[in-house]
Amino acid sequence: MPLAIYVLGLTIFCMTTSEFMVAGMMNTLAEQFGVPVSAVGYLISAFSAGMVVGGPILTAALLNTPRKKAFIALSVVFLVGQLLGAIANSYEVMMVSRIITGVASSAAFGVSISISASLVKENERGRAVSIIFGGLMIATVLGTPAATWAADAYGWRFSFWAVAVLVLLSGITALRLIPSLAKPEPTRLRHEMTAFRNRKLWAAYLTSFLIIGATFAAFSYFAPIFTDLTGFSAASIPILFVVYGAATVIGNLITGRLADRYTMQLLAAGLIVLSIALLAFAIGVHEPLIVIPAVIVIGLAGVPMNPPMVARVIRTGGSGLMINTVHTAIVTFGVVVGSSVGGLAISAGYGLAAPIWVGVVLALAGVLSLLPYMMGGISRREIADMEG
Structure with a gap:
């Protein structure tokens, strides 16, 4: 590089x-x-x-x-x-x-x-x-x-x-x-905006939004969940965040190497694994032996999906400034929506585990957004184009 x-x-x-x-x-x-x-x-x-x-x-x-x-x-x-x-x-x-x-x-x-x-x-x-x-x-x-x-x-x-x-x-x-x-x-702005008429680009944006929204719905409330539900001490929270962060760095190194060749496969596998990890976290939130592996897997399969997410957007809509900046804005909006909806669920009286369940729902919606690819609804030529 x-x-x-x-x-x-x-x-x-x-x-x-x-x-x-x-x-x-x-x-x-x-x-x-x-x-x-x-x-x-x-x-x-x-x-x-x-x-x-x-x-x-x-x-x-x-x-x-x-x-x-x-x-x-x-x-x-x-x-x-x-x-x-x-x-x-x-x-x-x-x-x-x-x-x-x-x-x-x-x-x-x-x-x-x-x-x-x-x-x-x-x-x-x-x-x-x-x-x-x-x-x-x-x-x-x-x-x-x-x-x-x-x-x-x-x-x-x-x-x-x-x-x-x-x-x-x-x-x-x-x-x-x-x-x-x-x-x-x-380039005129009107010409640049024509790229946004591409439905496949918006499908890529939607998947990115759901992946990040699912991840941050849970991540935003890790600290109170760890202390109040799982029973970790306050002193151990920074260590848990370092473990999660290290998992995201490792996951990013892996997906970065594979994103160009296996773009759609990575997104599909990542979303399925993220859904399972969030579900395990939600069900076993009181058990440290379940929570720690689940958090590590969320770190590996959540935010590290960014390289294949970006690779898909570039192949679908190109590497133009507006296309990538709007993608960044949508990913950021996913952070805002995920954390906000998680907070609203807590305020509504569903408990501290509610944000994790919000993450499960968003991750499963992400899987559904890829169903046309996973079920063979996209032509072989389109898949080949997406995978370079």
Whole structure:
């Protein structure tokens, strides 16, 4: 893989760390800005909303910009937002910071995938994407805990400044290592939008939404489920999250290697395994010997489906900026819907295990979304096209 791919992964690592690190400093930020903890939770939602809504809009403005230039510009926008958060002296300023960084992050994902598709052979795109998404997964395993630790040791502003410095360094490195790709052909937004008339593209989007929604419906409530239902001590929770995170990294390495050659098979097998693991988790939620293997399998078969998900989208709709940015927005929307519906199920009185059952339903819906392929409803030629 070209070094530029790893630089893209580093930038995504920084942006994902920024997205989730607020969760580890909720009490501190609530005290700093004089707001309830629930209001700090909205800072995470604002980042996600920026990704879902603002990312595609910003991408539309960059359609005719050379990919390298667009990536650098988005890194600068993200850096500005991150710096604004580092110096924020009010809740409102921090909210603006989170929206700016969320918008830039979504568009950066789309541009990164588009650049990676241009730097490698067609049969290596899945592996390249796995490196980019590896940055996301390592951020959840190392970046977010490190930012939380730094915030406790040196203050929350230190963590914001540290991420800003890393973004600056990755941007400078990208400037040197990403080759100057050919300027894209002049494209009108109306022309770019014609790709969205493809029903198979929306079928791919739907599957991606359901996979991520199922995973995050359960993942968002791991901590209270582990302590209140399974009986783990509070001190063991970080270890369990590291185990889960390590499983996602390993799964990503595996799917990245296989995504180009076995795209649809991976998605089908992954969804079936994810459904079984979530079902086992829901039924055996009080038994540690069932919960631990189930969580590991969820880590292996949930988020690591991103490389085959992206490979399917690229083969179905192409590697255009809008196609990949909208895919990123839909995946992010899956995170929001999965965690929100899980929370609503708890609020409705169905108990802490309810989000896991929400995950089961979404995962089974994902299996159903692939039934045309699994039942042979797609022609052999179409399958061959999808699998390269």
